[in-house]
Structure formats: structure tokens, C-alpha cells
Amino acid sequence: MIAAIARPPIDWPDLSPELVLLGTSAICLLVAVLVPRALRQASAFVVSLGGFAGAFVAAAVLYSHTHEGAGVIADAIRRDRFGALAAVIVAGAGFLSTLVLWSEPRRGLARNHVAEEFALLLAAAGGMVFLAQANNLLTLFLGLEWFSISLYILCAVNVEKVGSLEAGLKYLIVGSFGSAVLLFGSALVYGATGELGFPQIAQAVATQGLTHDVLLLFGLAMIIAGLGFKSSAAPFHMWTPDVYEGAPTSVTAFMAAATKVAALVLTLRVMFTAFPEEQRLWTVALAVIVCISLAIGNLAALVQRSVKRILAYSSVSHAGFMLIAVASNNALGGRALLYYLIPYAAMSVGSFAVVAARERELRAEVTLDNLAGMGWERPFFGIAMWTFMLGFAGLPPTGGFVGKFYVFSAAYDRGWIWLVIVGLVATAVSLYYYLGIIRSLYMRPAAAVLAVAGGQPPREWALQLGVSGALAVTVGSFFGVQPLIDLARHAFVQLPL
């Protein structure tokens, strides 16, 4: 009795970014079987670039054509500029990551299945965009699993690489645990309120006087924990360094940037729209997570030698910085988060891309020791890495500085000057390892001469293009704060508050 099920009207353009990403992902899969082996990598690469560019444009069009936020498709997802801006950032990060992924060294099995990598990348981005638009607990979970499963495979895709499989497995187990916690929390919230939609939950809590309901609070706590796993905020970050280190570096680049965008944007959306009545609790809970993330991320990064691990812990600490914006629970915080994500995504992709470049010419794991002298040998990558490190450390002239400034302003605006102080102390500590990377790049004598047989290392124009793009966004977002903040402002006001 199919006709008995009332199907909601579907306005397909609302889903255009996801559809573009999924469509190109499908094309990539076709490429994997139909295109001759010699052309496979190039055609998948082109399709993937096209997919991300298309999604970028689609999301931008969605942004500009959405004048008022509204729940669509039976209120399951929400069409608003908030989600659209997140989609733009994810698509941009995906585009840059594709450029990095193109020349990832592949051998054996991975060489034959290169098109599948691009397909998975596109699919993961589609899931992230979907997640950012989610408007009820089911679409939330659907989006989360959608991109997580793609990423589990991507982490393990390089079967030749020691640690890649391990990374995939670790991510799968810990990530599934996170998903399970989130799902359980959702169930509890549904049990308490009888609602799945974010606005309906808020309404039910307000009208039925559920603010002190134990079931609801447990559910909320578990949702926060589950999202914490995805945004790799401490104490839910245990998988981050191992997975970042073991996964192919280009995949790490995408994960570090895009996952964080989707997870944090969704965290803000859920907290602001579904649990406004509980804000006295979750703001404090998030503030505690912020403090733990900043402490663990920064202190653990101090003692690492592997650059990928340093960057992994730095991403934990940045989850902390960006959660300050969410914990502030004000409009300034919303703007701060959306702005911060733009340079952050660019710096993440860019810095991992530089690590990938070094890795490819050394054919070894990049540590602070074998990074030595890179700044002089590869001036462009050196300058780029330097800029990214300044950006992570929150120094001008990068968007990282303005982002931190906004985040701290939001915390102050809420009246939490102590959180500002915590953030500043964390920044001061973080300088040690960010500057440590710059020190390796420029101030240490090169440890070994890297005479690659046959002279020059491969010219990786795609990688350089990707790094240039990341560099342009990192520096450009410092000078062009006004337009970006305007975008963020218009996006934030469309949240149903």
C-alpha cells in the first residue's frame, strides 16, 4: 500500500549541494569501471574537482537565494544560509583536498582503485553538507553516519601503508562508539519529549516543563559527547592523533578541515535551536570541554616529534577554541564560529598538504627533525607552512588572528572573561610548538641531504595549487574580514532562535 504513505513534497534545489556531490561521486564510481586504467586517475580527479566546484556554486546559489530559513522535506532538513555557508566551506575544503589527493603516491591495489578514493571523498563531503543542514535527530544521525562511513574507508584505503589500516579500524571503532552514544542520546531525548525535530524539541521542553527532566538531560549530555567525538574535542579526542597520523595525509587534510566544519556547525545548530531552554547547562558543559580540549591539545602537542601528531593535537585545541564561540551562546559567537571555520579549514588543508609534500619527497614520516631546512629548500612550501603556523597560533596577518579575536570577544560578550584568559593562556602555550615547526623549517641545519635519484622531486603542480589556494584564503580572510563577517551574520540570523 505504497500510496497510503504520504510523501512530503521535495524541493530538489534545497539539496543541490548534496546532489551534486553524490552525483559526481557516482560518476567517479563509473569511471572506476569504465575508463581505461591509464586515464582513470586523471578523469576521476577532474570529475572530483568538478563535483566540489559544482557543490561550491550550488551552495553559494542556495545561500544567495535563501532569504528566510525554513524547514523543508517534512521539516527533516532546514534550508537556510547557515547550512549553506557550511556547505560552501566544506566544498572549498574538499576542492583543495582533491588537489592534494591527486598525487598521493599509490602502489599496488590502491593504484587500481584510485577512482574510488575520489568517489568516497565526494560522498563524505555530501554527508557533511547534509549533516550541516540536518533539522531533526534522525537526519542528524543519517548525515553523521553517511560521512563517517566514507571516512572510515578513506582512512584505511592505502593498504600498502603501515598504519593506514590500523587508523581506519581505530577510527571505525571509536567513531562507531561515538555514533552509538549520540544515537542513544537522541533516543533519550525523543523519549523525554516525544519529538525529533530540533524546534519541536525546544517547544516541547518549554511547554511541558521538561527543563529538569532527567531523561532529557542524559540525552543532551550524550548528544554533546557524541558530537564531541566527531569534532575531536577532548576528552573525546583519543582517536585523533593516531588516525591523523595513520591515514593518508591527503585524507587527513580533508578530515581535519571538513569534519570539524560539519561537526561544529551542527553542534551550534543543535544547541541553539533544540536546547535553548537548557542553555544554563550546555554552555557550562561546553566551557568545560573547551578547557579540557585546550589543556590536553596544547600540552600534548608540546612533546610530539611527528608533525602530523602535532597538527592533530593542534586540531584538538582548535576544537576547543571554536567551541568557545558555541559556549558563548550569543550572536557574536555564531558569527565568530562561522568566520573562524573559513581560515581554519584553509590552514588545516594547507598545513597537511605541506606535510604531504615533504612526506612524498622523503618517503618517510615527517618529524621535526627531518623537516629541518625545508624552508630553504622549498621556499614556497616553507613560506606557506610558516603562514599556516602563524595562523594556527593566532598571529597576524592571517585569518586565524581575527578568528581568535572574534571568539574571545564572544566569550567576553557573554561575561566569561575567565574563558578569555584560559584561551589566551592556551594560545601562549601553543606558540611553543607552532614556532617549533617554523624553527625546524628555517633555523636548523638540514639533517640529511635529500638527493632524490634523478634530481628534482616530482613537480606536483596540483599540490602547489592546493597550497596556494589555502594560503590565499588564510591571508585573504585577514584583509577581507568585512565581507566574510557579513556572510556569517546573514547566515546566523536565519537560525530559528
Next chain:
Amino acid sequence: MSHYGWITTTLILLPIGGAIVFWTVPLPKAWTASGAVLVSFVEIAFWIDAIFRFDFSRSGLQLSNRVSWFDDLGVSYHVGFYEGFTVWLVGLTVVVMAAAMAYAWWAGRDRARGYYGMMLFLLGAIVGVFTSQDLLCFYVAWEAMLIPLYVLIGVWGGPNRVNATLKFVIYTMVGSLLMLASIIVYGLQQGTFSMLSGGQSTSDWVFLGFAAAFVVKAPLFPFHAWLPDAYRESSAEVSAVLSGVISKAAAFGFLRIAFSLFPGPAHDFETPILVLAAIGLAYGSILAFRAPDFRGVVAYSSLAQLGLIMFGLFAFNESGVNGAVLQMVNHGLISATLFLLAGAIERRATTGDFARLGGMARGRPALATVLMATGIIGLAVPGSTAFAGEFLILNGVFRQGWLYAVVGAVAIVLAAMYMLRLISAVLHERSGPATEGALDLRPAELSILVPLVGLLLFLSAWPASITHRVFAASGPAQQTAIAVDRK
């Protein structure tokens, strides 16, 4: 935007643009070096142009240029010359930076494109610090100063440079992050980050945040632990810039920001800061007297002189502040000259240790004359410009308490002791083992050092050229912490 606001922006962007060109265009080494020196000379020309366009009788902001940066928090790129003292500090910057770059050109630095690019970037950042009229803009310039310094010391410094940079950066960043917290608090309270339209604040904590950044950068006792390492490990011309110009940015911060935005708290903390300045003055002088090498003497004398300048500023009267501004310029020129001389001597003798130096006056008249002239001016011999500055400072601080003036006067005696010790250890006494066959100053070096000494002599003849042009006769000076005791 006022008339000729483009001059200020040009003063900032010209060197930064030059830096970007040198970084990106693969020019030969000689071209890069000459180009950088040329840019620094053009910069001086623009500054001279600015002097003529600046009306010293008019109070407030001139030659200003403003572009909104982001409006929801009220932040803008806003630069200009605020009162006469800005003009002199910018002048000190462009002159010392030009001398430093010319010296580097002469001494020859490897990786020239990186080096001169960093120097030019530093120049633009320092001018930005002195001319910013928006607190966030000021902070950006302040941090932008740190980045090239980190690289200049860390890459082209001495053997112990990595530790020196680490100490330097950690110290200064902790200070400046506290300043950032204060800027956020102040800006959000006032609704604007503009130094001109923002009101005055009475918060002691916010003042202390700013003060933290300034006392570390100056440095003031007991925040000076980074100073000896940084000054010894840098190349000579970077030390000259550090001690000649960067330390003045800190004193400028007190004068421009702390006094005009936090007059109340500045008065509250007058005594502690004067006491710290007094300790720094005496302690620095004694350390300078005991230092075993040329750079050590100049480094610690810098600590002492900054104490003296803080005396003048925190005297809160016209005499003290005028003297402090004059002394900022004096000390900038003197310590820059001395550090460049230290570099010249180290190139010849391979060391700055007094134990291995000595007797260099014999057969090296130019070196002896330049060092002697600078040293004599530096020890504030009556008639010199340093004497004028120190006299005004002591006169000013005497009204805050005679004990401060006593400490100051004793320190001037100590200054004579360490300067004369420096002069005799290098020029006189027995000929040291390291000085044999050392050449006299070459014409190229003289062409860098003689103008600096010439400026000092000019100021000695006419110190009022600065002291009468620190603040305009009427205007916002009265609203700041400085109780102007004009007749």
C-alpha cells in the same frame, strides 16, 4: 581622512610592499641589498615630507587615513600622526632602520632576499605601531613586529640564537596576549577600538594588561631576562634596531595609549612603576659596569636608559615627558650607533670580549673618534643632547619625589663609569690579543655612522627642536594623565 593622509599609509606600505617584492622576485644579492637600502632612503624622504606637512602648533591627529576593517565591532585601519612625539619616533625608526640596512649591506648577509625582506617588513610594522589610531590595528602592527624579529634573530643570529629567540618570543608574547585581553575588554566596553573616539577607562586590570605588554617589550626590571640573550645573539644591526627602536615602541605605548585612555589607573600605578624604573636604572647601570663584553654594556645600559625614560613619562609633567621623548630619540641613536660599532669591532677582532680587546685607538683614528664621540654623548656630558634629556627628566621626576631624582643622578654617574670603562677597554689600555692588524673604520662604515653621530651633535646643539615639538601648545594633552604644568 585628512589631507596628505596617504603619506602615513605610504610610510607603512612602501617597505612592506618592498619586502613582498624582494621575497617573490629572484633578484641577485647585490640588487636586493641595494634596493632595500634605497627603499629605506625613500622612506626617510617621505618622513621629511611628513615633517613639513605636519603642523606642530596644532593638536590632535594629523595626516590621518582611515578605512573601515570590520564594522560590527567597530574596527578600522586608522593611521596618522598623533602629536609631535609620533613624528620624532617615526623619524628615529626610519633613520635607524636605514642605518641598520646600510650596515647589513656593508657587512653582507647571506640569504639576502629573505633578510632584507624581513628588515623592510619590520620597518613597516614599527611605523605601523607608532601611527596606529585603532587598538586592534596597533595590536596587529605590534605582533607584526615580532614575526620578522623572530626570524632575524633565529636565522641570522649567533650560536645560541635558538634559545635567545625562544626566550624573547615567549616573554613578549605573554605580554602581548595580556594586552589582547585588555584590548578586547576595552573595545567591547567602549563599542569601538578607536583610540580617538573611545572614552577613558578607569579599570586597573585593563590598564595592567597593556602595561604588561609594554614593560616586557621595554623591558623594565624585572621583565628583562630575555634582553641580554637577544641583544648578544642578534646580528649587530638587529640589536641596534631592538635596542634603538623596538624598546621605544614600549615607551610610546605608555605615552600614547596608557596615558590617554587610562589616566586614572596610570596615576594609581605611578609609584610601583617609578620604583621598578629606579631599580632598573640602578641595577642596569651596575650590570653594564660589570659586563664583560661590548654588547653586554650596551644591552644593560639600554635597560638603565629605559628606566630613565619611564621616570620621565611617569613624572606626569611637561618637563618629564618632553625629556623622555628627547631621551627616546637620543638613546635610540646612541645605542644604534654603539651596536653598529660593536658589530664593526667584532668583525675585526672576532670578539666583543674586553679581555681580548684594547688599544684600538692607536692607528685607528676614525674608530676612536666615532666611539669616543658617541660614548661621551651617551654618558650625558653637559652640552650633549643626552644631558638635555636627562636634565629635563630629573627636573620632572624631582617633583614626584626627590628620592627618584637622587637615584637618577646617581645613575648618571654610573653611566659615566660604564661608558668610560667601555671606551677605555676598547680604545685604550694594552693592545688586546684580538686587535692586532684590525683595520680602521672603512669609508662605507663611516658613511653610516657619521650621519648618526651628526644627528646626535645636531640635537646637542638644538635639543629644543624636539622638546618644543612634543605636544602642541593646547589640546588633548591636558585630558591625558599628564598634568601639563605650562605657565
